[in-house]
Amino acid sequence: MVWFYLISGLFLGWSLGANDAANVFGTAVATKMVKFKVAALIASIFVIVGATISGAGAAHTLGKLGSVNALGGAFTVALAAAVTVAWMTKLGLPVSTTQAIVGAIVGWDFFAGALVDTNALMKIVTTWVLNPILAGAFSFVLFKLVKAYLRSAKIHLLRIDLYTRLGLILIGAFGSYSLGANNIANVMGVFVASNPFTDINFMGLFRLTGTQVLFFIGGLAIAVGIYTYSYRVMKTVGSDIFKLSPIAALVVVLAESLVLFIFASQSLERLLIKLGLPTIPLVPVSSSQAVVGGVIGIAIARGGGKAINLKVLTRIFWGWIITPVTAAVISFFSLFFMKNVFQQQVFEPIPYKISKKVIQKLETLGLEDTTIESFEGKVYYNAWKLRADLKHNTTLSSHEVDMVIKYSEVDSLLIDSTIANEHLDPDWFTRSQLEAVKSLHGSIFEHRWELVDTLSKLTPEWRYKPKTRENRLYNKDLKAKYERLFFVFKLSRIRQLKEIETNEEGKP
Amino acid sequence: MFTVFKKTKELEAKIDNFLDTILEAALEFKQGLKYYLAGDFEEFERRAKHVDKLEGQADRLRREIENMLYAEMLIPEARGDVLALLENSDDVLNIVADTIVEFSIERPEFLEEIDEQFMNLVDVSMQAVEEMVAAVRAYFKDIVSVRDHITKVMFFEKESDKIGEKIKRYLFGREDLRLSHRMHLRTFISYIQAIADKAEDIGDRVSIYAIKRLV
Numbered sequence: 001m002v003w004f005y006l007i008s009g010l011f012l013g014w015s016l017g018a019n020d021a022a023n024v025f026g027t028a029v030a031t032k033m034v035k036f037k038v039a040a041l042i043a044s045i046f047v048i049v050g051a052t053i054s055g056a057g058a059a060h061t062l063g064k065l066g067s068v069n070a071l072g073g074a075f076t077v078a079l080a081a082a083v084t085v086a087w088m089t090k091l092g093l094p095v096s097t098t099q100a101i102v103g104a105i106v107g108w109d110f111f112a113g114a115l116v117d118t119n120a121l122m123k124i125v126t127t128w129v130l131n132p133i134l135a136g137a138f139s140f141v142l143f144k145l146v147k148a149y150l151r152s153a154k155i156h157l158l159r160i161d162l163y164t165r166l167g168l169i170l171i172g173a174f175g176s177y178s179l180g181a182n183n184i185a186n187v188m189g190v191f192v193a194s195n196p197f198t199d200i201n202f203m204g205l206f207r208l209t210g211t212q213v214l215f216f217i218g219g220l221a222i223a224v225g226i227y228t229y230s231y232r233v234m235k236t237v238g239s240d241i242f243k244l245s246p247i248a249a250l251v252v253v254l255a256e257s258l259v260l261f262i263f264a265s266q267s268l269e270r271l272l273i274k275l276g277l278p279t280i281p282l283v284p285v286s287s288s289q290a291v292v293g294g295v296i297g298i299a300i301a302r303g304g305g306k307a308i309n310l311k312v313l314t315r316i317f318w319g320w321i322i323t324p325v326t327a328a329v330i331s332f333f334s335l336f337f338m339k340n341v342f343q344q345q346v347f348e349p350i351p352y353k354i355s356k357k358v359i360q361k362l363e364t365l366g367l368e369d370t371t372i373e374s375f376e377g378k379v380y381y382n383a384w385k386l387r388a389d390l391k392h393n394t395t396l397s398s399h400e401v402d403m404v405i406k407y408s409e410v411d412s413l414l415i416d417s418t419i420a421n422e423h424l425d426p427d428w429f430t431r432s433q434l435e436a437v438k439s440l441h442g443s444i445f446e447h448r449w450e451l452v453d454t455l456s457k458l459t460p461e462w463r464y465k466p467k468t469r470e471n472r473l474y475n476k477d478l479k480a481k482y483e484r485l486f487f488v489f490k491l492s493r494i495r496q497l498k499e500i501e502t503n504e505e506g507k508p
Numbered sequence: 509m510f511t512v513f514k515k516t517k518e519l520e521a522k523i524d525n526f527l528d529t530i531l532e533a534a535l536e537f538k539q540g541l542k543y544y545l546a547g548d549f550e551e552f553e554r555r556a557k558h559v560d561k562l563e564g565q566a567d568r569l570r571r572e573i574e575n576m577l578y579a580e581m582l583i584p585e586a587r588g589d590v591l592a593l594l595e596n597s598d599d600v601l602n603i604v605a606d607t608i609v610e611f612s613i614e615r616p617e618f619l620e621e622i623d624e625q626f627m628n629l630v631d632v633s634m635q636a637v638e639e640m641v642a643a644v645r646a647y648f649k650d651i652v653s654v655r656d657h658i659t660k661v662m663f664f665e666k667e668s669d670k671i672g673e674k675i676k677r678y679l680f681g682r683e684d685l686r687l688s689h690r691m692h693l694r695t696f697i698s699y700i701q702a703i704a705d706k707a708e709d710i711g712d713r714v715s716i717y718a719i720k721r722l723v
Contacts, residue, residue, distance in 0.1 A: 031584050151722075154650045157590070158523075161583045162516045245585050 002196040005071040008079035010221040013187040015085055016097050017047070017225020020183065022233040023256060023287040024175035027249035028168040029234040036231050042169060043176040043226050048219035050180030050264075051188075052208070055215040057266040057282035059185035059192055064120040065102065066109040067193035073108055073346035074190040076338045080104040080331035081186070088323060095323050096286030097186045099128070103324030105190060107331030112347035113382035115405065123281045128320055131259055131285040132293030139255035139297030146251060147301075164246045171250060175257035180219055182264035185284040188218035199423060207425075244298065252294035259290045273473045289319070351410040352380040353446070358408050361449060367403060371395050380408075411448050412491040415440040423488045429481060432459045437485065448486055519576055523648060526569040526594065527641050530601050533562040534637040537604050541630050544611060545623050556608045563605040570594050589717040593644055596710045600637055603706055607699040616696050617689065622675050629671045629697065633704040636664035640707040643714045647721075654718040661711040668704035672697050 025039040068074045081100040088095035102124055109116045150160065197213040208216065244252065262268055263285045272279045338344045354375045362372070371394040380386040383405055390401045417438040424434060436458040445451040455462035464478060465471040540555030573594060577587055618626065643657035675697055679690045 032581050033584065151652055156520050157583060157586060157648045157721075158516050158520050162512060165512075 002071070005075040006191065006217070008075050008082055009188055009191055009218060012078050012082045012085070012097060012101070013218045013221030014225040014228075015082060016183055016187055017222035017227075018229035019089075019225075019233055020097070020179060020287045021047070021176070021222075021226040021230040023291045024179060024253060025168075025172050025230075026234045027244065027246070027253070028172060029231070031246055031249070033165050033246055034168050034172070036234070038169065039172065039234075040226050040230070042173050043230075044223035046173045046176035047180035047222050047226070048216065050177035050182075051184035051215045051219035051222070052180075052212050054181040054264060054266060055184035055188075055218075056211060057269070058182050058264050058284045059189040059211070059215075061120055061123060061281060061283045062101070062105065062185045062189040063192055064117050065124065066105040066112075066114055066116065068105065068108055068112075068190045069193045069348045069350075070345045071191070071194045071196065072338055072344035073112070073335065074194050076334045076346055077101070077104045077108050077190045077331055078187075080107065080334050081327050084323060084327040084330055088326065096288055096319060097183065098284045098286045099319060099323035100327040101186045101189065101284070103327030104331035106324070107328035108190075108335060108347070110328070111332050111335040112349075113384050114347070114350065115383040115387065124283050125320070127263060127281055127283040127285055128289070131263070132289045132296070134262075135255045135259045135290040135293030136297035136300070138258055139251050139294035140301045142255060143248065143251045143298050143301045146247060150247070160247070164250055167250050168246070168253065171254045171257055175253055175260065178257045178260035178264060179287055180222065182260040183284050183287065184215045184218050184222075187221065188214050189284070244295070248298050252291060252298060255294040255297065256287060256290040259293075260285065260287060270473060273476070276469050286319075349381040350383070352383065352386050352405060352408040353410050354378050354404070354408045355446075357450075358404075358447070361407055361453075362404065365403070365407075367396075367400055369394060369396055369400070372404065407447065407449055409448070410446055411486065413445040413448070413451055413486065413489040414491045415443050415445075415451075415489055417441040419488060424484070430461055433461050433481070435459075436462060444491070448482075451485065451489075452482060515576070515580065519573065519582070520648075522569055522573050522576075523594075524645075526566055526573065527597070527645055529562050529566040529569065530597055531638060531641050533559050533566070533601050533604055534634045534641075536562065537608055538630055538634045540608055541611070542627065545618060545627065553612060556612050559605050559608050563601050566598055566601050570598050586717070586721065589713075589720065592713060593647065593710065593717065596706075596713060597641070597644055600640065600703060600706045600710065603699075603703050604637070607696075607703070610699065611696070614692070616692050618693070622678065622693075625671060625675050625678075626697070626700075629668055629675065629700050632664050632667045632671060633700050633707075636661050636668065636704040636707040639664060640710050640714075643711055647714050647718055651718055651721055654714055658711040658715050661707055665704045665708040665711075668701050672701045 021040075021043045025034065025043055028034040029036050029039050068077055078101070081097065081104040084100040084103070085095050085097055088100075102121075106116055106121070108114070155163070191214055192211055195210050195214050197210040199207055199209050200213055201207045262280050263283055266282065269279050269282060335346045339346050354372070354377070356376060359372060359376060372390075374393065375390070380389075386405060386408075387401055390396060390404060391398070394401075396404065415437065420434065420437050424437070426434065429437075436455055439458065440454065443454075445454070452462075456464075462478070464475050467475070536555050536559050540552050540559065543549075543551040543555065574591060577583065577590065583590060639657045639660040643654050643661060646654045646657055676694055679685070679693055682690065
C-alpha cells in the first residue's frame with residue numbers, strides 16, 4: 001500500500017529526471033562533447049548521492065509550507081503537481097516541478113484547514129525571482145572571467161576543447177548533485193511528514209534516516225527518468241534553446257549548478273552563519289529558470305542589454321503565476337475527490353486546544369489580554385476557523401493571534417526510552433541531552449512547548465541561548481534536535497510503528 | 509582519461525608539423541629559385557624535388573588531422589573552420605610546389621636586369637606565406653596576436669602586387685624582346701604573385717574565424 005501511495009511521487013521524480021537532467025547535460029550531449037551514456041551514468045549517480053546526502057535542507061522549507069501529514073494527501077498532492085507538469089508541458093507552457101509542487105501544497109493547506117506559513121511562502125517566492133537573476137549574474141561574471149583568461153593564457157584550441165569536455169563532465173556531476181539535493185524536495189518532500197520508512201543501519205558502517213531512504217528512492221526514480229527519456233529532451237534543449245559555444249555552455253551549466261547548490265547546501269548555510277553573513281534560504285528552485293537566467297547573463301556579457309529577449313522574460317514571469325495556481329486548484333479538487341469519493345484519509349486533523357495552561361503560558365510570554373479567556377476550554381480542528389474566531393472576538397493583534405495558534409496546537413508526544421535508544425543518534429545528541437529525554441520515560445506531552453519547557457528545566461543543554469550572531473548556529477542545531485524529538489515521539493507515529501510490529505509478529 | 513590527453517597532444521603536434529612543413533617548403537622554394545637564377549640547375553632540381561616531397565608529406569598530415577578531428581568528434585564548434593584553414597593552407601603549398609615544377613619543366617629564360625627585382629618578389633611573397641602560417645598557428649594558440657600577423661600578410665601581398673606590376677611594366681616596355689619571351693616571364697611573375705594572393709585569402713579567413721572564437 002505504501003508503494004502505491006509513493007507512485008505519484010515516483011512519477012514526479014521520473015518526469016524531473018526526464019526534463020531537468022537536460023538542463024545539466026543538455027548542451028554537452030547535443031553538441032556531442034559528452035556521450036549520452038557517460039552523461040546518463042554520471043547524472044544518475046550524482047543525483048542520487050545529492051538527494052540522499054543533502055536533500056534535507058530544501059525539503060525542510062517545503063515542509064514548513066505545509067506538512068502533509070497523511071499518505072493519501074501526499075499522494076494526491078504529488079499527483080496534482082505531476083498532472084500540472086504534464087498538462088502544461090503538453091500545452092507548451094513553461095513549467096517547473098518546483099512551482100507545481102508548491103502550488104499543490106498550498107492547495108492541500110486550504111483543503112486541510114492548515115495555515116499557510118506566509119513567511120515560508122514569501123521565502124520560496126522570493127527565491128524564484130532571485131534564482132534566474134543570480135544565475136544570470138554568475139554566468140555574466142564567469143563568462144567575462146573565462147574570456148579574459150583564455151585571451152591571456154594562450155591555450156591551444158584543442159587543449160581548450162579537452163578541458164571544456166572534462167569541465168562539462170565535472171561540472172555536470174556537480175550540477176547533478178545540486179539538482180538532486182535541491183529538487184528531491186519537490187519529488188519526495190510531501191511524503192516526509194507521513195514517511196513510512198524507518199532508519200536503516202548498514203552493519204554499523206553508516207546509517208540512513210527514514211527521510212534519507214525516502215530520498216534515495218526518489219533519486220532512483222529520477223535516475224530512471226534520465227535513462228529512459230532525457231535523451232530526447234537533451235537533443236532539443238541543446239539545439240533549440242541555446243545555441244552557445246561549448247565554453248559558454250560550460251559557464252551556463254556552472255552558474256546553474258552554483259545557484260542550485262547555494263539554495264540547497266546546509267554546509268554553506270553553516271559557513272555563512274559562522275562568518276556572520278546573511279544566509280540564503282534553502283528552497284527548491286527551478287533548474288530550467290536558472291538555465292534561462294544563465295543564458296541571458298551570457299547574452300548581456302556579449303551584447304549588452306539589447307540581447308535580452310522580452311518574450312523569454314514574460315514566459316518566466318507567467319511560469320511563476322500560472323503553474324502554482326493551476327497546481328493548487330487541481331490539488332484542492334483532487335483532495336476533495338480522494339476524501340469524499342474514494343474515502344481516503346488525505347489529512348490528519350490537527351486539534352487546537354486553548355486550555356488553562358496554554359493561556360498561562362501565553363501570559364508568561366507577555367500576552368496579557370483578558371479577551372482570550374472567553375476561549376478557555378475550546379477545541380478547534382481547523383486553524384482557519386480558529387484564526388477567524390480569534391480575530392473576531394478578541395482584541396489580539398495578528399501576531400498575537402499567530403502565537404495563540406502556535407501554542408494551542410496539540411501534538412501529543414509520548415516519551416519512550418527504547419525509541420530514544422533506537423532513533424536518537426548518540427553522535428549528535430549529547431549525553432546529558434539523551435539522559436534528560438530518557439528520564440521522562442512514559443510522560444505524555446500535549447503540546448510541543450511543554451516538552452521544550454520540561455527539557456530546558458532538566459538540563460541547560462536543552463536550553464536555547466540568547467539570540468546573538470554567535471549563537472545562531474547553536475540555536476539552529478538545537479531546534480533541529482527538538483524537531484527530531486517531535487518527529488520520533490509523535491504519539492500517532494508510535495502507534496503506527498506498534499501496529500507494524502504486531503502485524504509482523506502475527507506472521508507465521 | 510590518460511589516452512585523451514595523449515591524443516590531444518599528438519594532434520597538436522601534428523598540426524604544428526603540418527604548418528612547419530608549409531614553412532619549410534616556402535623557404536626551400538626561395539632557396540631553389542636563388543640557385544635557378546644563379547644557373548645552378550643541379551641544386552635547383554634537388555630543391556624542387558624536396559619541395560615536392562614536402563607537399564606530399566603535408567597532404568598526408570592534413571588527412572590524418574582531419575580524420576582524427578572527425579573520428580574523435582573534437583572541437584565541434586570550430587571543426588569546419590579548422591578544416592577550411594588546413595585545406596586552404598595546403599592549397600598554398602600546392603601552388604608553391606606546382607610553380608617550382610613549372611620552373612623545372614619550362615626553364616624560363618630570365619634577364620639579368622630583372623633578377624634582383626624578381627628575387628625581391630619571391631622574398632616578399634614567401635614572407636606573406638610565413639606570416640600566414642604564423643596567423644594560422646596563432647589561431648590555435650594565441651588568438652589575440654592573429655591580427656598582427658594578418659596585417660603583415662596584407663602588407664606583403666600588396667608589396668608583391670607592386671613589385672610584380674613594376675617588373676611586368678618593365679618587361680612589356682622592352683620592345684627588343686620577343687612577345688613570347690615577355691609573356692613567358694610574365695606568367696612566372698604571376699605565379700609568384702598568386703602565392704601571395706592565396707596567403708592573403710587565408711589571412712582573411714583566419715581573421716573571421718578568430719572573431720568567431722573571440723565572441
